[in-house]
Amino acid sequence: MMSAMTTTWDAAAFDAFERSGWVGRSDAYQRGFARLTAHTVEPLLDAAEVGSGTAVLDVGTGPGIVAAAALARGAVVTAVDASPEMAALAAATCPGAEVRTAVLPELPFADASFDAVVGNFVINHLGDAAAGLAELQRVLRPGGRIALTCWEREAMRATAVFGEAVAAAGIPQPDDLPSSGLFLAGATDRAAAFGDLLATAGFVDERSRRVEWDHRVDPDAWWAAVVAGTPLTGSLIVRLPDGVVAGIKQRYDALVAPFAQGTPGQVALPAVAVLATARRAGSPLSTDEILDIVDAEDNVIGRAPRGEATAKRLRHRCVFILARDADDRIFVHRRTAEKLVFPSMHDMFVGGVVGAGESYDEAAKREAEEELGVSGLSPVPLFRFLYESPEHTWWSAVYETRTPTEVAPQQEEVAWHTFLTEDELASRLSEWAWVPDGLDAWRRLTAWRNAEPAD
Numbered sequence: 150m151m152s153a154m155t156t157t158w159d160a161a162a163f164d165a166f167e168r169s170g171w172v173g174r175s176d177a178y179q180r181g182f183a184r185l186t187a188h189t190v191e192p193l194l195d196a197a198e199v200g201s202g203t204a205v206l207d208v209g210t211g212p213g214i215v216a217a218a219a220l221a222r223g224a225v226v227t228a229v230d231a232s233p234e235m236a237a238l239a240a241a242t243c244p245g246a247e248v249r250t251a252v253l254p255e256l257p258f259a260d261a262s263f264d265a266v267v268g269n270f271v272i273n274h275l276g277d278a279a280a281g282l283a284e285l286q287r288v289l290r291p292g293g294r295i296a297l298t299c300w301e302r303e304a305m306r307a308t309a310v311f312g313e314a315v316a317a318a319g320i321p322q323p324d325d326l327p328s329s330g331l332f333l334a335g336a337t338d339r340a341a342a343f344g345d346l347l348a349t350a351g352f353v354d355e356r357s358r359r360v361e362w363d364h365r366v367d368p369d370a371w372w373a374a375v376v377a378g379t380p381l382t383g384s385l386i387v388r389l390p391d392g393v394v395a396g397i398k399q400r401y402d403a404l405v406a407p408f409a410q411g412t413p414g415q416v417a418l419p420a421v422a423v424l425a426t427a428r429r430a431g432s433p434l435s436t437d438e439i440l441d442i443v444d445a446e447d448n449v450i451g452r453a454p455r456g457e458a459t460a461k462r463l464r465h466r467c468v469f470i471l472a473r474d475a476d477d478r479i480f481v482h483r484r485t486a487e488k489l490v491f492p493s494m495h496d497m498f499v500g501g502v503v504g505a506g507e508s509y510d511e512a513a514k515r516e517a518e519e520e521l522g523v524s525g526l527s528p529v530p531l532f533r534f535l536y537e538s539p540e541h542t543w544w545s546a547v548y549e550t551r552t553p554t555e556v557a558p559q560q561e562e563v564a565w566h567t568f569l570t571e572d573e574l575a576s577r578l579s580e581w582a583w584v585p586d587g588l589d590a591w592r593r594l595t596a597w598r599n600a601e602p603a604d
């Protein structure tokens with residue numbers, strides 16, 4: 150797909166141009182081009198599942214429009230841009246975010262620091278997109294989501310008209326300026342190619358789609374915005390003599406004229422972007438998986454790796470799911486000897502710890518489906534309690550779900566299993582060694598049921 154151009158591609162020169170090309174352009178970008186890129190901000194955040202409490206990185210934040218929208222959703226926002234000017238603008242627009250100057254593919258963050266990573270029209274600004282994706286994957290936690298946008302080329306009339314006007318005026322591509330970049334160059338289906346690129350980088354569950362809209366703008370204002378606020382078109386045009394620029398502008402006017410609106414001085418230029426999203430592979434529940442640490446009222450007060458949380462008795466969150474088959478029998482199992490806590494003990498619940506940024510509901514569904522080896526479960530939340538022992542403490546959310554009897558329990562978690570009626574289970578309570586938190590949850594569930602008003 151890219152091989153024909155790869156041999157002549159100079160990634161370092163492209164990156165060097167990107168570092169100089171944005172200088173002096175941030176204010177103009179904010180006033181003009183950012184009104185165009187704003188259109189994909191909400192779809193981008195939706196694709197990355199950014200919500201309240203999500204630790205999100207907005208990479209190539211520019212003036213911070215994505216970061217600001219993520220803050221408005223209640224996310225915990227970090228934003229970086231290679232341009233110190235842009236980073237300063239973003240810091241001014243997003244006082245609630247941590248904003249830094251940082252250049253992909255080297256970010257100043259520890260592995261697995263974020264629940265979500267987003268980049269609005271940034272990946273196409275990297276000399277080496279694969280290296281950038283590898284770095285974004287490193288800072289994303291296992292199971293976390295990435296969402297990125299880029300432009301469609303020809304279909305994207307709002308920008309394509311500039312290159313076409315330059316070409317129509319007979320201006321050759323100057324040797325010292327890069328072309329518009331290699332990103333997905335030559336791909337006939339850019340949405341599919343963007344998804345493939347994420348899969349090749351090692352992400353999973355990749356999805357991509359086109360986002361289309363009309364960019365309604367005064368054509369003269371749009372010309373001025375792109376010339377002043379974007380590095381490639383801007384650098385090419387500002388160096389040309391006035392007469393040549395006037396010739397290009399005439400051709401631009403002719404190209405945008407067919408998009409005139411009823412409103413005088415307005416054009417509706419077709420804008421087409423590609424939005425691609427995927428998940429970082431891996432179970433979120435290894436011992437180095439990051440967990441939210443919570444206080445006695447279940448408010449998040451920090452984060453720690455799971456191993457450290459267990460070792461230091463840092464309060465975190467767990468889910469307990471009682472799984473019943475169609476005959477109301479309860480799934481009971483013995484834990485494997487390798488489990489971090491309570492190895493080889495019996496449990497009448499499936500479940501486990503809640504990952505950082507994960508909701509109880511998400512964790513309940515994930516844990517139940519993974520541990521039982523079935524899909525499409527819908528655990529129903531019942532109540533929460535604070536489990537405390539001298540060694541452990543966690544907020545515990547208790548759920549119930551219906552499961553098929555044909556389960557395929559996870560071998561790493563479940564050494565043995567069966568389905569028992571409530572009476573059979575009650576008679577085993579004093580015979581088998583049960584996990585203490587599960588036993589506590591079971592007793593509370595029984596009491597909660599008895600206290601529940603009958604329908």
Ligand SMILES: C[S@@+](CC[C@H](N)C(=O)[O-])C[C@H]1O[C@@H](n2cnc3c(N)ncnc32)[C@H](O)[C@@H]1O
Nearest residue numbers: 186209210211230231232235252253269270274
């Ligand atoms: C087209 S702008 C997008 C800005 C913003 N995300 C938006 O939606 O309007 C591209 C931004 O990426 C930044 N950028 C380019 N290369 C970068 C890199 N290697 N690392 C971080 N930021 C980069 C630029 O400085 C610029 O602010």
